[in-house]
Amino acid sequence: MKPLVDIQHLTVAYDGEPVLQEVNLQIADRDFIGMIGPNGGGKTTLLKAILGLVKPLAGSIVFRDDLPRTQRPFGYLPQVKHLDKKFPITVTDVVRSGALMCEKPFRNKREELEKALSLLDEMGVADIRHKAIGELSGGQMQRVFLCRALLSNPRLLILDEPDTFVDNRFEGELYEKLRQLNREMAILLVSHDVGTISGYVKTIACVNRFLHYHPSNIITARDLEIYNCPLQIIFHGEVPHTVLKTHHHE
Amino acid sequence: MSELIELLGYDFFQKALLAAVFASISCGIAGTYIVSRRIVFISGGITHSSFGGIGLAFLLGFNPLVGAVLFAVLSALGIQFFTSQAGIREDSSIAIWWSLGMALGVIFVFMTPGYTPNLMSYLFGNILTVSRGELWAMLLLNLLLLAIFYFFFRKILYIAFDEEFARAAGIRVNFFNYLMITLIALTVVLNIRVVGIILILSLLTIPQATANLFTRDFRKLMLLSVFFAFAGTLSGLFVSYFLNIPSGATIIFTLIIIFGALRGFQFLRR
Numbered sequence: 001m002k003p004l005v006d007i008q009h010l011t012v013a014y015d016g017e018p019v020l021q022e023v024n025l026q027i028a029d030r031d032f033i034g035m036i037g038p039n040g041g042g043k044t045t046l047l048k049a050i051l052g053l054v055k056p057l058a059g060s061i062v063f064r065d066d067l068p069r070t071q072r073p074f075g076y077l078p079q080v081k082h083l084d085k086k087f088p089i090t091v092t093d094v095v096r097s098g099a100l101m102c103e104k105p106f107r108n109k110r111e112e113l114e115k116a117l118s119l120l121d122e123m124g125v126a127d128i129r130h131k132a133i134g135e136l137s138g139g140q141m142q143r144v145f146l147c148r149a150l151l152s153n154p155r156l157l158i159l160d161e162p163d164t165f166v167d168n169r170f171e172g173e174l175y176e177k178l179r180q181l182n183r184e185m186a187i188l189l190v191s192h193d194v195g196t197i198s199g200y201v202k203t204i205a206c207v208n209r210f211l212h213y214h215p216s217n218i219i220t221a222r223d224l225e226i227y228n229c230p231l232q233i234i235f236h237g238e239v240p241h242t243v244l245k246t247h248h249h250e
Numbered sequence: 251m252s253e254l255i256e257l258l259g260y261d262f263f264q265k266a267l268l269a270a271v272f273a274s275i276s277c278g279i280a281g282t283y284i285v286s287r288r289i290v291f292i293s294g295g296i297t298h299s300s301f302g303g304i305g306l307a308f309l310l311g312f313n314p315l316v317g318a319v320l321f322a323v324l325s326a327l328g329i330q331f332f333t334s335q336a337g338i339r340e341d342s343s344i345a346i347w348w349s350l351g352m353a354l355g356v357i358f359v360f361m362t363p364g365y366t367p368n369l370m371s372y373l374f375g376n377i378l379t380v381s382r383g384e385l386w387a388m389l390l391l392n393l394l395l396l397a398i399f400y401f402f403f404r405k406i407l408y409i410a411f412d413e414e415f416a417r418a419a420g421i422r423v424n425f426f427n428y429l430m431i432t433l434i435a436l437t438v439v440l441n442i443r444v445v446g447i448i449l450i451l452s453l454l455t456i457p458q459a460t461a462n463l464f465t466r467d468f469r470k471l472m473l474l475s476v477f478f479a480f481a482g483t484l485s486g487l488f489v490s491y492f493l494n495i496p497s498g499a500t501i502i503f504t505l506i507i508i509f510g511a512l513r514g515f516q517f518l519r520r
Contacts, residue, residue, distance in 0.1 A: 051418040076418055088286055088466045089411050097408040100419035132466030148415075 002064050003028045004156055004186055005050060010059035012045055019045045023059070023211040027156060031186040032178070034201030034217070036194045041208040043190045044079065047158055050188075051076060067155070073103040075149030075157040075185075080141055080165065085134045091144050092116060092129045098151030112151075119147040123177075138165025142174070156186045163191055175200040194219065257491070262378055266497075269380040270483040272388035273444045273453060278476030279395050280437040281454035282461075283430060286468060287410045290455055292329055292431070295344035297438045297450050299325035299351025304372050304447075305358030314372060315384065318442060321351055322435035330431050334424070375446030375498030377487055384443055391440050395433060399472075406430065407468055444483070445498040453479060456505040463512055482508055 003026035010023040020042045027033065037043050048054045050061060052072055067073060075098070095116040099106060106112035120126045123143040128136060136144065142162050149157060159178075163171050178187055179200055191197045198204065204214040257263050284293050303321030307314040325347040332343035359366055371379060399406065409416040409426050417423045438450055445453055461474035485508075486501030493500075 052420075053414060053418055072418065072420070074418070076415060078412070078414060082414075083412060084288070087411050088282075088462065088468045088471045089407065090467050093407065093468070094411070097404070097411065097415065100408060100416060100421060134466065 004064050006062045008060050010049060010061065011057045012049055012054055013057045021209050025205060025211055025213065027186055027188060029186055030182065032182045032202040033188050033205055034197040035188060035190045035205045035207055037207040043207045044160055046207055047160055047190065068103055073101060073152065073154055075152060075154035077145045077149045077159040077162050079160045080145060087133060089133050091131055091133065094133055094144055095120060095147045095151055098148035101152035101154065116151060119150055123147055139167055139170040142166050154185055156188065157181060158188045160190045161192065163193060265380050265385060266377045266487055268385055269377050269444055270480065270487055272392055273441045274476050274480035274483055275392050276395055276437045277441055277453040278457055278479045279399060279472055280434050281458050282472045282475050283410060284434060284454050285458040291344055293434055293438060293454055294451055295329055295348040296322050296326045296435050297447055298348045300439050301355035301447055302351035305355035308362045308366050309358045315439060318439040319436065322439045323432055325351055326431040326435035327428060330428060372442060373446050373448055374496060375444050375449060377444045377497045380443050388440050391436055445501055449498050449502050452502045452505055456509055457482060460509040460512055463516055478508060
């Protein structure tokens with residue numbers, strides 16, 4: 001079976017400055033790829049290229065023949081920090097906006113609304129459906145945006161740092177949820193927390209202008225060093241954990 | 251009371267009332283979009299640049315509103331183009347169009363021979379002198395706005411909230427942005443006669459601020475904004491008539507008093 005998304009020799013530049021160079025990545029059904037790398041290393045840019053939001057300078061992104069031509073039937077959870085939290089929109093409306101990504105539109109508004117409500121219920125946030133987006137906590141907001149991404153029953157779920165602004169308990173729930181969802185869809189997950197995600201993802205892509213693909217969820221300090229990924233890790237058994245550098249107090 | 255009934259019988263006052271209704275609907279709807287998207291400053295630029303068109307119309311002797319529409323739409327598209335395609339910072343491109351229109355207006359008015367008696371009513375508005383033709387134009391604008399918001403409401407809302415998501419979903423975001431900015435330009439210009447170029451921003455923002463005290467749902471915000479815009483315009487109209495003071499400025503005043511009173515009331519109740 002051909003991959004869902006086939007990225008070949010992708011180069012993306014902003015103002016002549018290459019952000020991604022010669023990137024190759026194949027995303028197949030049921031893949032669960034964790035994408036890590038330093039800030040400004042091009043993780044979000046790669047997601048945007050896949051979503052058609054930035055034009056590549058060179059290379060190609062090919063979608064499998066059975067995907068619709070006109071749009072990309074993906075679920076997308078952007079970095080919430082870029083959204084206007086004071087925008088007058090309710091939780092239900094946010095989730096229903098996910099219908100824009102539908103491959104097959106809902107039969108009617110009622111069906112769409114029911115799906116939206118059942119997703120909110122599944123995430124345990126049905127009670128906040130009438131609230132405005134600005135009234136939510138970080139964890140609630142991420143759940144709502146995950147519902148939006150899932151409304152279209154996507155074949156590929158793209159998540160850009162869904163673990164920011166959330167507490168540890170929700171982080172665990174989120175990854176467990178993603179593991180379940182992975183039975184039905186491919187997942188591409190950007191995170192700054194290699195330690196936590198490595199327990200859930202199947203493979204790891206390290207993006208720092210170039211992309212290095214690790215066909216397993218084990219990543220070693222040596223790997224990171226070779227690929228110039230400036231993340232520090234320590235090991236507890238097989239699962240690496242990130243640690244912060246020593247803080248120097250003035 | 252008899253004075254009031256008599257007043258309602260006058261042709262000019264009936265027209266003023268209709269103008270208040272039409273202005274409230276168009277400004278309530280367009281203003282909610284403007285405030286939600288945080289493009290109040292863009293709207294300010296569009297408004298002020300329309301003065302260039304009014305000046306040109308004075309000079310060449312055609313209907314000032316036609317000139318204003320021309321300049322407003324041109325500057326609206328210009329700002330949008332400068333920002334999204336030409337890579338000029340948004341606030342700078344707004345300032346360029348804003349001042350260009352005002353400057354041209356001043357030059358054109360200066361070049362116009364003789365006295366330009368209506369100039370003040372374009373700058374500060376006079377709801378009591380709105381003509382039949384202008385009312386028809388306002389009605390058409392209202393119908394257009396209502397139709398577009400009825401048919402494309404969800405797209406408009408989703409693009410406004412998260413443009414990138416809409417773009418990823420294959421929505422023609424640029425088309426809708428140009429459409430909306432054009433509608434804003436038309437709304438601004440056709441309501442200039444009510445409160446004037448200098449003051450029109452108030453009708454697009456203060457009712458929304460008042461409505462925002464009660465709801466954060468885009469649909470309800472639109473409805474409530476129309477309501478508060480109407481309450482402010484209507485009461486301003488009456489106050490200005492009975493106190494014999496300029497209507498445009500009075501309407502702004504009543505809009506702000508309504509906002510202030512409700513905000514104060516809300517504050518005290520907490």
